[in-house]
Amino acid sequence: MVTHPPHMRGFESGLSRIPFLAHVALRLPSQPFKLSSFAPTLPRFAAGFRTQRMLVKGKSCRGFDTDSLRRWLELRQELKHSGVPLVELQNAGSGSALVDAVSMSVMRLLAFDLLSVQHRPGPQGGIFCRKGRPVKKVEMLGLVVSVDRRDSYVSFKLDDGTGCVPCILWTNHYKSSYFAHWRREELELQAAIAESGAKNVKLGCLLRVMGRLSGFRSQLQITVLSLHEEKDPNAEVFHWLQCMKLALQSYDSSCPQLAL
Structure with missing residues (x-):
């Protein structure tokens, strides 16, 4: 020792x-x-x-x-x-x-940029890439333009002026076998977040959503991990500026290829 x-x-x-x-x-x-x-x-x-x-x-x-x-x-x-x-x-x-450190972070993207990511097949459903850089989790801000409530999930679409992105918020944490391996503390926390977040999903409200990219029937969507309603009328403008700044300074920067 x-x-x-x-x-x-x-x-x-x-x-x-x-x-x-x-x-x-x-x-x-x-x-x-x-x-x-x-x-x-x-x-x-x-x-x-x-x-x-x-x-x-x-x-x-x-x-x-x-x-x-x-x-x-x-x-x-x-x-x-x-x-x-x-x-x-x-x-x-x-x-x-x-x-790549940028790929491991939550990337703030506008809808048109998010919808342009490419899916690369592989284990566990493959990964999504933006201009050759992997994208795992994203953050988006937009208006709710459609809502579909079901027993196990809430499906809605966010429009930020550049496009509409489908989002899904699962609310069946205690029933689904997918969450069976989760620790009790994590499960209770995520279930509470989903329950409170589902109440904020209303037509016309401005939501900030953070989640991981996933695909359903060859269509990209955000599996929501957390969300909250924005009350600040300037939030959209700030979000646009932040997305453009991050894209220019970080996301679009070259990333060297390294063979494994």
Whole structure:
């Protein structure tokens, strides 16, 4: 067992509170410590410490976040089969392919831009890409122009002036087998969010929606994870400006290809 320097013990205990790093075993000799290819989940954090590798010891770890690791591995496998852009951190060790940091964030997109994303087949339904960059979660702001309420979900369309995007908010968290593997705390939280969010879905209201991209009958849609009604009349203008700024400064920037 490696004895960590006194000045790093507090730092090590702090890492245990970060879900994706709760299962990491740090080795801190005289050289800079190393984190492995799971570092892409927190690329800026990793790069700040000249990150090279991370050693994962799931068996010897307590409080191991298996759900987070499983979701991360699924995404990594999808990226590997789809040939999407990947980024490698500076000074990273050989063979450590890292996911693009922008792709791992929630992307703010206008409807016309969102509807232009391409679907690439692969495991777990494949992935969606915008100009070669994978898109996992998105945020959109628009007016509700149609609503369809059912026992297990609420389906609606958002119009932001550039197009209409279908959205679906599931409300059957306690009945669906899809949520059977969820932890009780996560299930209760998501069910409460869905229940309160469903009440805000009304014709003509301005909603800000965050969710993951999915497909249904060859049509793109947003599976809503959270939403709230905007009361500020300037919210739409600010959202437009933010989307254009992010597209120019971040989303449209080139992303190097890295073979896995």
